[in-house]
Each structure stands twice: as structure tokens, then as C-alpha cells.
Amino acid sequence: MDADVSTEPRAPTGTHDVLWPESWRWEELTASFARQVERANYGLVVSPMFEYAEIFRRGIGVDSDVVGKEMYEFADRDGRVIALRPEGTASVARAFIERRPTIPWKAWYVTPAFRHERPQAGRYRQHHQLGVEVLGSADPELDIEVVTIAADFIEGTGVRKVELKVNSMGDATCRPAYVDRLREDLEKRKALLCDDHRGRIGGNPLRILDCKTAECQAAIEGVPKLVDSLCDPCAAHFRRFREGLDELGVSYTLDFRLVRGFDYYSRTTFEFTAHSIEAAQNAVGGGGRYDGLVEMMGGPPTPGIGFAIGIERLLLAASAEGTMHEHPPPPDAFVVDVVGGGAARGIVTELRRAGFRVDRAFDGRSMKAQMKLADRSGADVALIVGPEEQASGVVTVRTLRRHGGQCTVPRSGVVAEMHRRGHDGDE
Ligand code: AMP
Numbered sequence: 001m002d003a004d005v006s007t008e009p010r011a012p013t014g015t016h017d018v019l020w021p022e023s024w025r026w027e028e029l030t031a032s033f034a035r036q037v038e039r040a041n042y043g044l045v046v047s048p049m050f051e052y053a054e055i056f057r058r059g060i061g062v063d064s065d066v067v068g069k070e071m072y073e074f075a076d077r078d079g080r081v082i083a084l085r086p087e088g089t090a091s092v093a094r095a096f097i098e099r100r101p102t103i104p105w106k107a108w109y110v111t112p113a114f115r116h117e118r119p120q121a122g123r124y125r126q127h128h129q130l131g132v133e134v135l136g137s138a139d140p141e142l143d144i145e146v147v148t149i150a151a152d153f154i155e156g157t158g159v160r161k162v163e164l165k166v167n168s169m170g171d172a173t174c175r176p177a178y179v180d181r182l183r184e185d186l187e188k189r190k191a192l193l194c195d196d197h198r199g200r201i202g203g204n205p206l207r208i209l210d211c212k213t214a215e216c217q218a219a220i221e222g223v224p225k226l227v228d229s230l231c232d233p234c235a236a237h238f239r240r241f242r243e244g245l246d247e248l249g250v251s252y253t254l255d256f257r258l259v260r261g262f263d264y265y266s267r268t269t270f271e272f273t274a275h276s277i278e279a280a281q282n283a284v285g286g287g288g289r290y291d292g293l294v295e296m297m298g299g300p301p302t303p304g305i306g307f308a309i310g311i312e313r314l315l316l317a318a319s320a321e322g323t324m325h326e327h328p329p330p331p332d333a334f335v336v337d338v339v340g341g342g343a344a345r346g347i348v349t350e351l352r353r354a355g356f357r358v359d360r361a362f363d364g365r366s367m368k369a370q371m372k373l374a375d376r377s378g379a380d381v382a383l384i385v386g387p388e389e390q391a392s393g394v395v396t397v398r399t400l401r402r403h404g405g406q407c408t409v410p411r412s413g414v415v416a417e418m419h420r421r422g423h424d425g426d427e
Pocket of ligand 1: 087115117122123124125126127128129283284285286287308309310311312313314
């Protein structure tokens with residue numbers, strides 16, 4: 001169905017524009033994430049927003065909701081089946097296989113993710129993720145590092161009502177036998193499961209543990225837990241992971257239902273749940289170990305672990321808790337030019353090159369209109385050039401915020417005057 005072009009254009013359902021100053025929070029979040037992960041020696045990876053659909057089918061699994069029901073797929077003009085990235089990990093694993101960076105490869109990213117979900121508050125068809133992936137080490141110390149980075153980042157935003165849940169999904173040695181036992185057990189409870197899952201016990205029964213419906217949640221009370229049937233190496237890994245978190249003071253709860261929706265997870269899984277936002281959309285981030293993923297995608301056996309945090313969700317939680325409400329800094333100065341605009345051009349350029357935040361008016365507006373704009377911009381001072389100033393080679397500096405009055409400075413002394421007034425600049 002084509003969009004109706006007779007009305008005003010609208011963003012596609014489930015997508016949204018983020019305009020300034022709201023986008024300031026996005027800048028802050030991304031910058032603080034970059035600072036946090038780069039302190040731990042993670043490097044930015046930028047990879048395509050779309051891949052051959054096969055990458056996600058093999059990596060995430062065709063019976064996952066994300067691939068089976070929600071992926072944006074289309075044939076491009078060459079007839080290749082392309083998919084918009086529904087999450088970040090499979091692309092990073094593909095890039096690893098193709099480029100073979102030295103291991104352990106510690107990468108971070110910020111990316112949109114596309115899922116054809118039913119839109120509601122906190123659930124979009126394009127959302128945005130901040131994430132890390134580490135490829136090439138199975139050391140539980142890495143699980144501790146990755147979870148601690150995520151926990152510290154969330155804490156740094158001021159969001160406090162967040163619960164870290166952890167679990168272990170075991171590995172190819174211990175999980176299959178557990179899955180069989182779980183399937184048998186669920187068969188007995190079949191009638192109690194939700195409509196969607198009643199007929200799906202034969203598929204991946206782990207998904208039922210993760211089902212959010214009241215029916216499934218009640219039905220799984222008392223089912224066997226995977227943490228109780230881990231093989232020795234998986235149990236040792238999980239123990240070390242938890243001891244590490246305890247030692248660092250990172251608090252968490254054990255949640256046997258936390259199996260996460262993708263096929264590629266093994267051993268450690270974790271999720272951050274925000275209690276300040278609506279229950280159905282309260283996962284602000286999550287991740288885990290995926291030791292089989294790279295091999296499953298056709299690369300050499302390479303363990304890996306990562307997480308992704310949803311920017312929109314974290315900002316929802318921040319708003320609900322009243323944190324991250326800083327406003328973007330206003331300009332240091334606003335240049336008012338009523339002599340044709342050329343004077344403003346010179347002054348703003350000189351000040352910007354010196355590191356100041358400076359704005360100006362356009363379209364030859366009146367003095368009154370420009371002063372109004374200067375006021376509205378929140379700038380500390382207006383730098384005014386009228387015919388008299390121009391004739392005597394000076395600029396009037398009028399303080400806007402405080403009761404500061406005004407003075408004149410030589411045109412050549414504007415940068416020095418701004419420094420004198422204590423604005424940052426780069427000097
Ligand atoms: P996932 O890859 O499903 O673990 O998602 C990682 C994080 O992205 C989640 O914890 C959410 O914070 C966020 N997220 C996932 N799906 C959506 C969505 N449809 N809309 C908004 N945020 C989402």
C-alpha cells in the first residue's frame with residue numbers, strides 16, 4: 001500500500017523524530033557511553049544498517065520473533081534479499097568473520113534497530129541501541145567486565161530503580177538434556193499455557209520461560225531450572241561470574257526465566273529491568289554470552305559476549321525518575337547586526353573559531369526582532385553592531401541574563417572581551 005500523498009507527510013508508524021533540545025539527551029547519553037567504554041579499551045565499530053537477510057537468519061535463528069515475525073526484509077534491485085538490522089550482534093559477528101581483527105576484539109556501537117512490532121510507548125519499529133561486543137575470550141572475567149560496564153553506565157545516568165537479573169543458559173553439553181526435561185514437564189502443563197505457546201512446546205521450549213503472559217508465567221511455576229542442571233564447567237563459570245559481581249558490589253538477582261529471545265546465547269545472560277516504566281516494556285538493556293555464534297555463522301569457533309541498551313527505554317526511565325533533565329548550554333553570545341549582516345558574519349566566525357558558542361539572526365530583521373531572538377536564545381550577551389558602532393569600529397556588548405548594563409569594545413577586541421567575561425572558548 002502506498003502512503004497517502006494527498007495529506008501532509010508523516011513518519012512511518014512506530015518511528016519518531018527526535019528534535020533538539022530533546023536530542024541533547026541523546027548526545028549526552030552517547031557521549032557518556034563512549035567515554036565509559038573507551039576507558040575499558042573498547043573501539044567503535046561502524047557497520048552497515050542492512051545485511052543479507054541470511055546473516056540474521058543464521059545468527060539469530062528463524063524461529064525467534066525478531067527474525068521470524070518482525071524483520072524488515074526486501075529484495076533489492078539486484079534481487080538479493082536484504083534485511084534492516086534488527087539488533088547489533090549478528091552484524092558485528094559478521095564483520096569479525098570477514099575482517100578477523102586480533103582477539104580479544106572489544107567493540108562498541110550505537111545503532112538504530114528495526115523491528116516490525118506493535119508500536120506502543122517504549123516499543124518502536126525503529127529504536128536505537130548502545131552496545132558492546134567482545135569476541136575471542138571465554139573468560140568469565142569478561143562477563144564481569146561487560147556487566148559492570150553496563151551497570152556503571154546506567155548508574156551514571158542517575159537512573160536508580162533498575163534491577164539487574166542474571167542467569168546461565170548452560171552450553172551444548174548441559175542444555176539439550178535440560179531442554180528435553182523441560183519439554184516433558186511443560187507437556188503436563190500444556191493446557192495452562194497461553195494460546196501462542198500451547199502448540200509450540202515441540203519447538204524451543206526455553207522461549208516459554210521468557211513469555212510475559214500471565215498464563216505462561218503461572219504455568220511455569222515449579223518447572224525444572226537450568227541453573228540446577230548445569231555441567232561442571234558451566235557451573236564454575238557462573239559461580240566465578242557471580243563472585244566477581246559480588247566482589248565489585250554490583251547487585252543482581254537470579255532469574256531462571258531469563259533465557260532471552262535469540263538462539264545464539266550460551267552461559268551468562270543478563271537483563272536490566274527498570275521498575276519506573278510500564279512492565280511490558282521495562283527492559284532497558286540486556287545481553288549475554290554467545291560462544292557458538294561465530295561458528296554458527298560460518299566463522300572459526302570464537303567465544304563472545306555483549307549487551308545492548310535501548311536509548312529510548314533508558315531515557316523513559318530517566319524521565320520517570322526525574323534524572324538527565326539538564327538543558328543544552330545556551331550560546332555564549334548572540335550577534336545583532338542591523339547594518340546588513342556582514343558584520344555579524346565576521347564576528348560569529350571569529351568567535352566560533354576561538355571556541356565560543358555563538359548565534360546570529362538572518363534575513364535582515366529589525367533591531368527589535370533581533371533583540372527578541374537574542375533573548376530567546378538564552379545567550380549571556382548580545383553583541384550589537386548598528387550604524388554608529390560600525391562608523392566608529394566598535395561593538396556594543398549588552399548583558400542579557402544578569403543586570404549587567406552595557407559597554408562598547410573595539411571590534412578587534414571582541415574575542416578578548418568574551419574571554420574577560422569568563423566564557424570558555426578554546427584559548
Ligand atoms: P534486545 O536486542 O531485544 O535484547 O534489545 C536490547 C534493548 O533494546 C532492550 O533491552 C530494549 O531496551 C531495547 N528495545 C528492544 N526492542 C525495542 C523496541 N521495539 N522499541 C524500543 N526499544 C527496544
